[in-house]
Amino acid sequence: xxxxxxxxxxxxxxxxxxxxxxxxxxxxxxxxxxxxxxxxxxxxxxxxxxxxxxxxxxxxxxxxxxxxxxxxxxxxxxxxxxxxxxxxxxxxxxxxxxxxxxxxxxxxxxxxxxxxxxxxxxxxxxxxxxxxxxxxxxxxxxxxxxxxxxxxxxxxxxxxxxxxxxxxxxxxxxxxxxxxxxxxxxxxxxxxxxxxxxxxxxxxxxxxxxxxxxxxxxxxxxxxxxxxxxxxxxxxxxxxxxxxxxxxxxxxxxxxxxxxxxxxxxxxxxxxxx
Ligand code: KIV
Numbered sequence: 001x002x003x004x005x006x007x008x009x010x011x012x013x014x015x016x017x018x019x020x021x022x023x024x025x026x027x028x029x030x031x032x033x034x035x036x037x038x039x040x041x042x043x044x045x046x047x048x049x050x051x052x053x054x055x056x057x058x059x060x061x062x063x064x065x066x067x068x069x070x071x072x073x074x075x076x077x078x079x080x081x082x083x084x085x086x087x088x089x090x091x092x093x094x095x096x097x098x099x100x101x102x103x104x105x106x107x108x109x110x111x112x113x114x115x116x117x118x119x120x121x122x123x124x125x126x127x128x129x130x131x132x133x134x135x136x137x138x139x140x141x142x143x144x145x146x147x148x149x150x151x152x153x154x155x156x157x158x159x160x161x162x163x164x165x166x167x168x169x170x171x172x173x174x175x176x177x178x179x180x181x182x183x184x185x186x187x188x189x190x191x192x193x194x195x196x197x198x199x200x201x202x203x204x205x206x207x208x209x210x211x212x213x214x215x216x217x218x219x220x221x222x223x224x225x226x227x228x229x230x231x232x233x234x235x236x237x238x239x240x241x242x243x244x245x246x247x248x249x250x251x252x253x254x255x256x257x258x259x260x261x262x263x264x265x266x267x268x269x270x271x272x273x274x
Contacts (some may be wrong), residue, residue, distance in 0.1 A: 014049050014090040016121075016187055018141060022049070022220070023209045029221025030262040031211055032229070032255070035061050035078045039226060040085025046255035048089050050211070052123065052223060053079040055094040055153070060227045067152045070096040072109055076116045083118025092188075093119035093143055099155045100124050103136040110142050117130045123190065125151040127177040131184045138185025146186035147178055149215065150193035156231075159239075163214075163274045165194040176209075190223065191215040193240075196273040213242035216273045222262045229258050240272040 012018075022029050033048035034040050035057045043051050057078055058070040081091040093113040100106035106124070113119040126134060126146035137144050149164045164206025165171040175198070178189050186198035189210050191199055203210040203219045212219030224241060227233045231245040244261070261267035 003076070008087065011088050013088055014089070019049070019090065019188070019209045019221075027208060028262050028265065029211060030259040031221055031223035032258070033057075033060070033223070033226045034082045035226070037081045040082040040089075042252050042255055043226075043258075044086050044088055045252060046259050048255065048259055049221070050223070051082060051086060051091050052090040053082050053091070053093045053117070054123075056225050058096075060225060060233065065194045066155055068097045068156065070094075072096060072099050072112060075099075076112055079113055079117025079119050087229060090121070091119050092121045092123050093117050095122050095124045100130070100133055103133055106133045106137055107142075109142060110137055114142070115192055121187065122143055123147055123188075125153050126181055127174075131177070131180050134181055134186050135184035138187075143187045144185065145188040145190055145211075146178075146181040146232035147190045147192065148174055148181070148189045151193075161165070161193075163193045163195070165198045166274075171195070171198050173203065174198065175202055182206050182208055182233070191219060193238075193274065214238060214272070214274065217265060217268050222267065224258070230254055239274070240268060242269075242272065 029049045032043055032048050033054040033056055034051040035045050055067040055070040058064045058067040075096050083091055095109055099109045109121040113122055121143035123145035127148055134144050134146055165174045187208055191212045193214040199212050199215030201220035209220040211221040211223050213223045227235055228241040229244045231243045244254040244258045248257055
């Protein structure tokens, strides 16, 4: 029954237990977004631990100004394509804007991302009311990643893509929300665009792995948008982005450099932090 997991015994697929063990052993977790099968094969070859089919595909692939226009059909389509190219990395898919306004819709859409898209875990922008949704999904044995800090699906409400948690009260609220999400059953917490000191504090407080993007060097792992590190994205890039194509002979080597930089703690540097 478990033979498919032993297909390549030398390179077993990453599971939640692998990620928990990596946190316990202080091995950094290297994660990247991915939107199609061809790049998924390269992520796999580069030994990326976690691939995220992010709703950032709305900006990176579809050319929108925000992630808001991304639908469940888009997510299921891209997730299935990525799943076909992966063997070892753990596959997470984003629940897009307004696909989890209620527990039942969150469950229905998570099931779709898993059954149609091949995702092993769903990610939702969390905190506040979404904590109950995380608890509900987790209660149905669905692996959940809770996304805190800058929440791109809320930019029209919050007024833009801004660093979160700079003030004492907002930092305390984020820490409390992270604790509540872990208690509700979140298996991974992802922190976007927060001060490095807060990223360090939350990662030390939580038992589950904490992945950061613009959250400093002390989270348990790092994630970046694939097109940013390959310098495909045009226009102004966020402060935390590093171009790994610079000096690399090809895409695979750039991805390998990213994985190595994360594992060795060379990325992010002080210039990438808030
Ligand atoms: O959608 C996405 O790519 C994300 C990352 C920025 C973490 O959520």
